[in-house]
Amino acid sequence: MRLNEKYLNAAMILGLLVLPLWAVVADQPFTITLVTRAVILALAAVGLNIILGIGGMVSFGHAVFFGIGGYAMGILAYHAQTYTALDLGLFTTDGTKAMPVIWLVAMILSGMVAFFIGLLSLRTSGVYFIMITLAFGQMFFYFAISWAQYGGEDGLSIYVRNDFPGLNTLAPIQFYGICFTLLCVVLFLFARLQGSPFGLALNAARQTPTRVETVGLNPMRLKLLAFVLSGAITGLAGALFADLNRFVSPTMFSWQLSGELIVLIIIGGVGRLMGPVIGACVFVALEHFLGELTDFWHVYLGVVLLCIVLFGRGGLIGLLTGKEGAHV
Amino acid sequence: MSLLRIENLSASYGVSQALFGADLEIAQGEVTALMGRNGMGKTTTVKAICRMIRSDGTLTLDGQDLHALPSHKVARKGVGLVPEGRRCFADLTVRENLIAAARPGDWTLRGVTELFPRLGERQGQRAVSLSGGEQQMLAIGRALMTNPRLLILDEATEGLAPIVRQEIWAALHRLRQETNVAILLIDKSLKELAAVSDKAVILERGRTVWTGAITDLTPEISEKYVGV
Numbered sequence: 001m002r003l004n005e006k007y008l009n010a011a012m013i014l015g016l017l018v019l020p021l022w023a024v025v026a027d028q029p030f031t032i033t034l035v036t037r038a039v040i041l042a043l044a045a046v047g048l049n050i051i052l053g054i055g056g057m058v059s060f061g062h063a064v065f066f067g068i069g070g071y072a073m074g075i076l077a078y079h080a081q082t083y084t085a086l087d088l089g090l091f092t093t094d095g096t097k098a099m100p101v102i103w104l105v106a107m108i109l110s111g112m113v114a115f116f117i118g119l120l121s122l123r124t125s126g127v128y129f130i131m132i133t134l135a136f137g138q139m140f141f142y143f144a145i146s147w148a149q150y151g152g153e154d155g156l157s158i159y160v161r162n163d164f165p166g167l168n169t170l171a172p173i174q175f176y177g178i179c180f181t182l183l184c185v186v187l188f189l190f191a192r193l194q195g196s197p198f199g200l201a202l203n204a205a206r207q208t209p210t211r212v213e214t215v216g217l218n219p220m221r222l223k224l225l226a227f228v229l230s231g232a233i234t235g236l237a238g239a240l241f242a243d244l245n246r247f248v249s250p251t252m253f254s255w256q257l258s259g260e261l262i263v264l265i266i267i268g269g270v271g272r273l274m275g276p277v278i279g280a281c282v283f284v285a286l287e288h289f290l291g292e293l294t295d296f297w298h299v300y301l302g303v304v305l306l307c308i309v310l311f312g313r314g315g316l317i318g319l320l321t322g323k324e325g326a327h328v
Numbered sequence: 329m330s331l332l333r334i335e336n337l338s339a340s341y342g343v344s345q346a347l348f349g350a351d352l353e354i355a356q357g358e359v360t361a362l363m364g365r366n367g368m369g370k371t372t373t374v375k376a377i378c379r380m381i382r383s384d385g386t387l388t389l390d391g392q393d394l395h396a397l398p399s400h401k402v403a404r405k406g407v408g409l410v411p412e413g414r415r416c417f418a419d420l421t422v423r424e425n426l427i428a429a430a431r432p433g434d435w436t437l438r439g440v441t442e443l444f445p446r447l448g449e450r451q452g453q454r455a456v457s458l459s460g461g462e463q464q465m466l467a468i469g470r471a472l473m474t475n476p477r478l479l480i481l482d483e484a485t486e487g488l489a490p491i492v493r494q495e496i497w498a499a500l501h502r503l504r505q506e507t508n509v510a511i512l513l514i515d516k517s518l519k520e521l522a523a524v525s526d527k528a529v530i531l532e533r534g535r536t537v538w539t540g541a542i543t544d545l546t547p548e549i550s551e552k553y554v555g556v
Contacts, residue, residue: 197428200428203424204417204420204425204428207417210399212400212428213380213399213403214378214380214399214403214409215470215474216401217400218400
C-alpha cells in the first residue's frame, strides 16, 4: 500500500503531538524527554537537510554549529547562575537565563561561524568539502576539550533549565511544547524555502552549477546563504539540546554527531520535508529500546541504514510513499 | 550602436587554441546566424561570450567589457543562453525550471507557456521525463525567463523530430516579430536560418571569414564555408 506523503507528514506531526500528551496522562515523563530529544535532533537535521537535501552538500562538520549553540547556552547560563561577569572584550555581561535571548545568540554565532566556514569550504566540492567540514569540526572539538574555563573535557553543567516567559520549563511537557513549536516553525520555513525561487535555484545549482550561472545565478552565493541558514538552525537545536540535558560538553562538536545527523536524514529521506523527523524518531527509538538490550545497538542501526541505502533510496518516506527522493 | 561587439577574439582550451580572431557585431533586435562547419569555433564563441572560457580581444555588451565579468553577471547583463544539448535542471519540474531562472521583465511564466503551449500542459512534470523537443522548448523558455537582451541558441533544433523543429522555428519567428530581443543562432539548417535571420557570420578555423546580410549569402559561399 502506498501512502500519500502529505497524509504521512500530517500523521507524523499528529503523533508528535499525541504521544507526549499520552505520556502526561500515563505519567511517563521519561517518554516526553525521549520525544523531546527526537524533536531537537530532528530540528538540527532539518537545518542540515537544507544544504544536504536541497543543495547536495555533505557537511561532515555540522556538529560545529550544534556545539556552538550548546556552548552559547552553556556559557550564558553559567555566568547567570554563578553571578560572574562574562568579559567579551568590548563589553561585559552577566549572562542570561532567558531562552529567547540564548536562542538568538546561538543562531547569530552559528550563522557567523557558518559564514566563515562556508566561505572557505564551499570553494571545494565532493570529498574535499567533506574533509574540510570535518577538519573544522575537529578544530572546534579539540578547542572545546582544551577550554578549561568552561569545563574542558568534562563539560559544563547548568543546574536549572533556562526560562521562557510564561512557562515552567522544568515541566517536561512545557519544554517539549517549546521544542515542538520551534520544529514546526522550522519545518514550515523549510517547506517554503524548498519551493521558493531561492530553494529551486539552490537545487539547480546542485545539479549543474555552470548552467545555473548562465541564467544569472551565483552558485557560490546561493550555497553560502543556505550554509549560513543551515548553521543557524542547527545552532538553535544545539541550544535546546543543551537545555534539555542541562549540560554541554565537547561531544556536541564531535564528528560522530555530524555523522548521526546525516544518518538520520538518510533514514527518513534526503530532501524530504519530514525525512529528518522520521529519521530522528527512528534513531532515538533504536537508541533507547535496543540500547536497553545491548551496548552494540549501533550494529542494528547500521543494518537499518544499509537496508535503506540499498533498497529504499528515498528513505523510509520513499519506501512508504513509493516515491524516490527528489534527488538520489 | 551594437549590442554585442566582438573583435579579434581568441580563445583556447588549455594548449589547444580554438578561436584565432573572430569578429561579430549584433544590434538590438537583430537576428544573426553564426555559421561554419563543425569544429570551426561557433560554440567556442558562444562560450567566450558567456564567459564560460577565457578569451582575449574585444568583447563588449552595450559598450561594457564582458571580460571583467563572471559568467552569472554576464547573464544578468542580459545574455540568455540555450546551450547545446538542452541541459535543463533534470530533477525540477517544468514550472520550477522556469521559476528558478526568472528575472524581472516582460517574460513571465504565462508568456513562456503561451509561446510553448506544451510547456503549459506539462508544468508539473519533471524535466527529465520530457521528450527531447519539450526539453529544448524548456531550455528556450528558461533562457527567456531571464529576460535577455541577447538570446543565444546553440544548435537548438539538433536531433529533433521535424514537427518539433517547426514549432521551435515558429517560436523564433514570433520572437523576431513581436520582441526586440537580439538573437544569435547556431544551426545546421541553412533554409530555416535564412528565413529567420537578418545577417550571417561565417567562421572558418576560428576566424570570421564572411559577414553580410543573409540574403547576400550565395550558394557558392555557403558551399565553400558551410558545406551545404
